Amino acid sequence: MGDRAAKTTLLDAFARVGKALGSGKRLELLDLLAQGERTVEALARAADLGLTTTSAHLQTLRQANLVATRREGTKIHYRLAGADVAALLALLRVVARDRLPDVEAARAAYLGPDTEQVTRAELLRRVEAADVVVIDVRPREEYDAGHIPGALSIPVEDLADRLADIPVDQDVVAYCRGAFCVMAHDAVRLLSSRGRRARRLADGMLEWRLADLPVATAPGPQG
Template sequence: MADHAAKQALFDALAESAKALANGRRAELIDVLMQGERSVEDLALEIDQTVANTSQHLQRLLRAGLVRTRRDGTRIFYDLSSPLVSTLWRTMRRVAEAHVEGLERLATAYVGDRSGLDTMTRDQLRERLRAGDVVVLDVRPPAEYAAGHIRGAVSVPLGDLRARLRDIDSGARVVAYCRGSYCVYADEAVRLLTAAGRDAARLEDGFPEWASARLPVERGV
């Protein structure tokens, strides 16, 4: 049969993309990059690491081919190299959710108690959008909204929500969404809205899942 060395080299190479994702910080990076390209410094803030360390992780992802770079003046923007990478990370998450022991406990330790929050699935939101009786709020940072958002959604970054409460039709049902199920922006938004007497719910997952399900999206401001 074929020689063992060649087989091992092949499977070592096939495992390369897993190695690139086999680190919590790099997983966080991929997760953020699913919302669109980012500069190194920005990513470092996002994952609470030094710029030097973040840069090294990014280069590791680059060597594995999972991300690509673009220079703009003095800044370098990293982005996922293809939608396949989103798919891989999403699959990885699903497998972890199904099989990694104690994950649920860690998730609630991070996102807190969600039992008081009303939620809505993608399908439910799609129905309401079709009916037109819902206000959809994108509570992510403006740059992420600009890079792509649910069609018809309004950009209201979490920090601006309180000030802009009066702009939101007080009779309407409000649905907030953000980066995904492990993102707490939408939770905060729903709590604030509910406390203000509004009828609010969060989308169960986030924009990447909406987009990858090929539901209607828009770009720009």
């Protein structure tokens, strides 16, 4: 039989990851970092947190080796420590959705009425056939860090003013960060209200990357 103390030490080591994930705000920071590298200041703005609070959450994630850093001058840039962390984030959300009854109610309250969707496989077919316009409705810095090849960058807050950038005679597919991202839903609702044929990608950039599908990037610094 194995040594009980050694087994406890091993299980406690596993639990360190669980403890690091035990905060909605830390999960939000991981979700943001799944879109691309960011500075502490950029993360604080995106998550609507103070700098001190953001730094404390990031230190907890770093102590569990879920995030990594690099320094550029006086700024520290954070990124996910690896694709396995992104996969863990995605799986955690799926398990919570499937196992906790209140998650569905919270999801519906946040995302609002459901909107029509397309799968990744269908989107790939339609992109190859060139019969659809794909729009990335995330903030521009996330688009620059990685996007579906050929997608137009139209942040959701700019969409109403940029309808002229979208051909009126083609179907539109909007996507954002992931399966629980509200921006694509908002974009589809807006486009539909303006008479456009619009659907959303069933998930988003997190799942697209995890499926090892092509990702394009824009030149220039991030964060």
